[in-house]
Amino acid sequence: MVFNPVLISFIYALEPVYNVLNVPPNEDYFLLLMLIIVVVLVAILAERIEKVRKLNELNQKLKVQTDKLEDANQELEAFAYSVSHDLRVPLRAIDGFSRILVEDYEDKLDEEGVRLLNIVRDNTSKMGHLIDDILLLSRASRQEMKLNELDMAALAKSVYNEFQTDVEGRNIQFSVGNLPPAYADRAMMGQVFQNLIGNSIKFTRNQDPAIIEVGSKLDDKEVIYYVKDNGAGFDMKYINKLFGLFQRLHSPEEFEGTGVGLSIVQRVVRRHGGRVWGEGSVDGGATIYFTLPKDKPK
Numbered sequence: 001m002v003f004n005p006v007l008i009s010f011i012y013a014l015e016p017v018y019n020v021l022n023v024p025p026n027e028d029y030f031l032l033l034m035l036i037i038v039v040v041l042v043a044i045l046a047e048r049i050e051k052v053r054k055l056n057e058l059n060q061k062l063k064v065q066t067d068k069l070e071d072a073n074q075e076l077e078a079f080a081y082s083v084s085h086d087l088r089v090p091l092r093a094i095d096g097f098s099r100i101l102v103e104d105y106e107d108k109l110d111e112e113g114v115r116l117l118n119i120v121r122d123n124t125s126k127m128g129h130l131i132d133d134i135l136l137l138s139r140a141s142r143q144e145m146k147l148n149e150l151d152m153a154a155l156a157k158s159v160y161n162e163f164q165t166d167v168e169g170r171n172i173q174f175s176v177g178n179l180p181p182a183y184a185d186r187a188m189m190g191q192v193f194q195n196l197i198g199n200s201i202k203f204t205r206n207q208d209p210a211i212i213e214v215g216s217k218l219d220d221k222e223v224i225y226y227v228k229d230n231g232a233g234f235d236m237k238y239i240n241k242l243f244g245l246f247q248r249l250h251s252p253e254e255f256e257g258t259g260v261g262l263s264i265v266q267r268v269v270r271r272h273g274g275r276v277w278g279e280g281s282v283d284g285g286a287t288i289y290f291t292l293p294k295d296k297p298k
Contacts (some may be wrong), residue, residue: 077138087131126256133260136191137267145185145271152179152225155186156214161195163201171208172201177215180223182292188268195261196227196288202256203231203276203286211285222274223294228287233280242278265290 034159086286098120106114156176197212204210207230217224218286234242244259268289269276280286 023112045224047084052104090130091124091127095121098124133264137260137264143185143188145188147183147185149181150186152182152183152189152216153177153214155190156193156197159190159197160212162194163198166198168203170205170210172204172210172212174212175214177213179214179216179219179225180294182223184272184292188271192265192268192290193227195265199288200227200229200231200263200286203233204229205231207231213260219291219294221294222291224289224291226287226289228285230285233282233284233286234282235280235282239278243276262288 024049098117101109102114102117102121109117117247153176156179160174160176193214197214200212201210204212211230213226213228215226215228217226243262266276273293274291276288276290278286278288
């Protein structure tokens with residue numbers, strides 16, 4: 001058999017393989033070896049092609065599901081926004097006509113009638129607050145974030161100052177520690193502090209003095225901020241409900257609220273790449289923690 005010079009060079013290039021297999025280097029063995037190699041390569045290539053095909057199918061299915069989820073979220077947000085705005089008109093009418101009846105027809109109503117009308121007005125007011133909170137929750141999900149370096153201590157103090165009418169006449173010891181700066185959206189982070197500090201002011205209503213502390217802890221990759229108080233607290237067995245939408249751990253007779261505030265906090269913090277959790281005990285106060293990344297976002 002005549003050996004092609006190129007083939008000969010390939011044969012002897014594979015001489016170590018022949019040595020391992022303990023066979024003489026000739027063209028027949030070379031062709032057999034090349035055939036085996038080709039079969040193996042074809043099998044590997046076919047497996048790769050199949051994996052790529054399945055991956056493309058999964059990506060396509062995932063894209064379809066993602067598009068459906070995005071459409072559903074947009075429809076839900078539009079529905080909440082529309083319903084919230086549409087509900088304001090009848091609520092204003094109910095409250096307005098109830099007020100007119102109380103003010104202009106008080107002499108024609110007995111005490112029970114006036115009491116019932118005032119209950120109607122109180123409930124329309126609660127519904128109005130609920131609508132406002134739903135809109136804030138919707139805005140927290142879709143609002144464009146403008147990340148800047150924030151002085152978190154100054155922001156916490158500024159937010160507390162907005163509650164002056166609520167704390168007037170109360171003995172509240174409010175303190176803010178040396179909080180590290182954070183890269184976050186000012187308006188959205190202001191909403192976080194408004195809900196957390198506002199909750200502490202509300203749930204320490206029966207304490208004298210009321211103690212509210214805003215502080216921080218350093219971690220390797222994130223900064224942990226917290227708002228701590230000595231208020232009513234909560235039972236840790238209900239911790240899973242703490243950040244649930246419309247979930248309340250206290251009765252409306254004890255403390256007013258809609259059960260949306262901490263859901264807003266959680267949504268804002270997660271959009272910033274952070275975490276949120278809470279600790280507390282009944283009549284032993286509560287601490288709500290949230291984290292923000294330590295490094296400046298790229």
